[in-house]
Amino acid sequence: MTQFTPPIFSKIIGTGSFLPNSAVSNDELAARLAQNNIETSDEWIRERTGIAQRHLASPEQNASDLAAHAARAALDMAGVSAEALDLIIVATSTPDMTFPSTACFLQAKIGADNAAAFDVMAVCSGFVYALATADAMVKAGQARTALVVGAEVFSRLLDWSDRKTCVLFGDGAGAVVLQASTEPGVLANRLHAKGSLSHILYAKGASQPEHAWDDPFLKMDGQAVFKQAVTALGDVAQEVLDDAGMTAEQIDWLIPHQANVRILQSTAKRLGVSMDKVITTVHLHGNTSAASVPLALDAAVRDGRIKKGQVILLQGVGGGFTWGANLVRF
Template identity: 50%
Template sequence: MIRSVIAGCGSYLPERCVPNTALAAEFGIETSDEWITERTGIRQRYIAAPGESASSMGAAAARQALERAGIEASQVDAIIVATATPDSAFPATAVRVQQQLGITRGFAFDIAAACTGFVYALGVADALMKTGQARCALVIGTEVFSRIVDWTDRGTCVLFGDGAGAVVLTAEQGTDRGILSTHLHSDGRHGDILLVDGGAGSTGGTGLLRMAGKEVFRHAVSKLAAVVDEALAANGLGHADLRWLVPHQANLRIIEAMGKKLNLPRERVVVTVDRHANTSAASIPLALAEAAGRGLIERGDLMALEAIGGGLTWGAALVRF
């Protein structure tokens, strides 16, 4: 059996860091550090510079992932970018990343599944590798949400940040490591509780993000718990087999609730939402790159990646690192 193994992880965060205490001064938002932290766990976020885009940040994260994997860009067969803030309607942000990395072979395309995008992209990449269409793939989540939030709406604008994360997948045989399975879902009946009300691109656009926060929260924990249990059951595993939870970093309350449902101690749940805020499709690979870079997640550790986002979309991936 061919397995898609994570050979390297990378990340990129913009230089500009905006703590909660600076939001009022910089953006004129009537809020406080206490109000944001108590409701979300977020203390700061990173904001892209005017010249930065989803492709430039995604390429930076990809370079780091390739370097850590010890793999040359010329070996990459496929690039899949998950983003809700593409550079433009077309061409795909993935081909912009391909160009910036100097890759002239293989194929590249985007996936739009909002905050669940990285999990969707992992599932697609895994399927392509198992069918022999790629031997080495870059899977990237990259977002510039600062360009599509409504900075007059404190209920949403304080939640999001910019950044990118990437993993290098290699096809390997005879190993118990890699992606064990992915489980993807959507329900379009709830599409209007989290959406962008028009076109949007990380280099400019007209649409702004709108969210019914309480409704999204109501769906989050139950759907995420169910899909992680689905992934474990599909592999004949249980909660006790999990070493790590690497969740979408949307809200600390949701993350803590998921940890409790999986009977995982706090130190086995990767949390970056306090420093990165919600970076949508970039949040899981950013969290994974940080945890792996610090040596927390070790070779052979079983981890669950899970996310929920606009669509509604949700999903989970079970991975042995």
């Protein structure tokens, strides 16, 4: 990797996103589940989660395919060619293969031959972790222009007979282009993990075939996850604000992990932030794990809500148990 003169800041200069295929509404999902004698309804799902629909990848679509669409959109907005990238980080818990990394597949698909490429796996906190990593590498002079992507085909991990989990998740990808800058961009990052809570949200993988084939699907203690998420998101938000010498009143937009509208509401209340300042897209795509934060970010950039110079608080929380935040001036 080429060594660059370390800049003062790194800055987001482009965003992109992609949702596969047509949306599957709650009513459509309920009809599918009814064929297996699983009872649910649009009312039941909306009341508990705020989700109205989700997108499901087709069998031939992998995480890198979704990532490529989001990456091209972000590069186009940034006015940057793939050849100009020095670094690609993909946050995913649903990689194309055990190895090579999904980032390497993405590099080949977009023609970013000059970029180092690797994956980050922190489940629903993955994008926040990846953005913090890319920011550190840009500031250290290890990269000048970086592509950070959250991409998931989480539907592959779902037990379609478990109503408590299968209604929650969807597939998608979101991306940002991060570039060295003399202007303030990423203002602060904080990352955390608590491995002793790994049992409240997990999925056994292919590296444990003696277990995976018996029970390969996502398992979640919903109440425990909710409790931990609200506490963790509130705490980490205050940490990055303190690091930047700012207060919650100075946030223009809050983008928490899009898991459940109740978590978004509770997080905003704990921070004293109006829901008018919370970017909410969970109703459109469900919980897309590492893709959820950049999906919401791109939606708000493209519809004009997020404007140049505004301060945005990004937050992730997920299996591990992991959580973190990025404070960004757009």
